[in-house]
Amino acid sequence: MSGTASKALGATAWAATGLGIGLFLFYAPPLINPANREPLGEAFRIFFFHVPAAWVTGAALLGSFLASIGYLVRRTPEWDHWAAGFAETGWVLATVVLISGPLWAKAAWGTYWTWEPRLTSFLVLWILYLAYLMLRNGIDDPEKRARYSAVLGIIAFLDIPLIFFSIKLWGSIGHPPPNYGFFRDPVIRNTILANTAAFLLLALHFSARRAAQERAANAHHAVVPAAETGGESHA
Amino acid sequence: MPETSGTLYAALALSYAWLLGYEFSLWWRRRRKG
Numbered sequence: 048m049s050g051t052a053s054k055a056l057g058a059t060a061w062a063a064t065g066l067g068i069g070l071f072l073f074y075a076p077p078l079i080n081p082a083n084r085e086p087l088g089e090a091f092r093i094f095f096f097h098v099p100a101a102w103v104t105g106a107a108l109l110g111s112f113l114a115s116i117g118y119l120v121r122r123t124p125e126w127d128h129w130a131a132g133f134a135e136t137g138w139v140l141a142t143v144v145l146i147s148g149p150l151w152a153k154a155a156w157g158t159y160w161t162w163e164p165r166l167t168s169f170l171v172l173w174i175l176y177l178a179y180l181m182l183r184n185g186i187d188d189p190e191k192r193a194r195y196s197a198v199l200g201i202i203a204f205l206d207i208p209l210i211f212f213s214i215k216l217w218g219s220i221g222h223p224p225p226n227y228g229f230f231r232d233p234v235i236r237n238t239i240l241a242n243t244a245a246f247l248l249l250a251l252h253f254s255a256r257r258a259a260q261e262r263a264a265n266a267h268h269a270v271v272p273a274a275e276t277g278g279e280s281h282a
Numbered sequence: 283m284p285e286t287s288g289t290l291y292a293a294l295a296l297s298y299a300w301l302l303g304y305e306f307s308l309w310w311r312r313r314r315k316g
Contacts, residue, residue, distance in 0.1 A: 150293040
């Protein structure tokens with residue numbers, strides 16, 4: 048991606064993010080519980096960025112998972128650059144989920160955290176991708192780093208279906224299942240879709256930037272002739 | 283339901299400050315590497 052295209056994507060992503068915030072603060076009506084018509088309170092506007100951030104975390108980590116498979120199949124560095132970019136982006140967005148979730152939980156349930164299936168499996172996801180980033184940081188050889196990270200990138204992603212099905216598997220103790228009743232209101236639906244689009248643009252922007260940095264670092268490494276590294280072969 | 287807009291603004295400020303901070307870190311890393 049050229050410098051201009053990269054800057055344009057970044058500017059668009061941040062403009063969409065600003066618009067998304069404006070929509071859920073000033074355009075969306077106060078949320079009403081579709082089940083009993085009770086008002087849910089102002090803190091429930093956290094819904095409009097907590098849920099899209101969680102969805103786009105999944106999308107970014109799916110990107111990393113697919114790029115990791117791509118690397119193991121093709122063994123070309125570009126797959127690894129994108130796997131790294133998507134993984135770091137997914138971890139950054141997962142952090143947003145872990146910041147906004149407990150604050151919302153405090154308002155809704157009276158406690159910041161409870162060790163119930165969805166929260167616990169999501170925290171495990173955050174730790175797995177933190178381990179992924181630490182692993183990348185700890186290996187200097189690009190080929191070895193790419194191979195090890197691809198394996199971890201595939202294993203770590205297996206937690207996502209576990210998060211998704213956690214409520215069905217173990218029942219909902221705290222975190223509610225998706226409440227599609229909200230989607231019947233077009234204003235609420237459009238607000239959440241606009242915020243999801245904004246997070247998707249932001250994720251693409253972050254991932255592309257990060258992939259470009261990995262590419263630049265690898266290009267720097269590649270100028271060292273193979274003979275100088277002892278001609279070590281990597282299986 | 284108690285007045286909870288303070289919670290909303292705390293979550294909003296922390297979440298988006300984190301994202302802006304990450305944007306800044308990307309810019310900083312690129313600037314350092316030239």
